[in-house]
Amino acid sequence: MDEKTRKVIIMSLAGMLIGSLLFIFGISITYSVIPLIIYFVIAELLYVSAFLAVYNNYKNNHEHLYLYLMVLAIGLAFIVLYATIQRLL
Numbered sequence: 001m002d003e004k005t006r007k008v009i010i011m012s013l014a015g016m017l018i019g020s021l022l023f024i025f026g027i028s029i030t031y032s033v034i035p036l037i038i039y040f041v042i043a044e045l046l047y048v049s050a051f052l053a054v055y056n057n058y059k060n061n062h063e064h065l066y067l068y069l070m071v072l073a074i075g076l077a078f079i080v081l082y083a084t085i086q087r088l089l
Contacts, residue, residue: 005057005061005063005065008053008054008066009054009065009069011050012050012051012053012054012069012073013050013069015046015047015049015050015053016046016047016072016073016076018046019042019044019045019046019050019076020043020076020080022039022042022043022046023039023042023043023080023083025039026038026039026043027039027083027084027087036084036087036088037084040080040084043080044077044080044081047074047076047077047080048073048077050069050073051070051073051074051077054066054069054070054073
């Protein structure tokens, strides 16, 4: 694994981690819906940017780890969407 691949993997995992932590913080705030929506949008943007970074590198270098990270980003995005919808209803 070369240095570029390692950087992409670490940055995408860091983006997904930060998005997840921010969303957990947003869902734990119980007094208003506005922070939940703001943190939801931030988390989704981080998941999309992590997915796109991995996808752009997957087009050039076909590694199986890139596919795993793309599935992970999509899965986290759907989990966050489901949790937000459940919290709003």
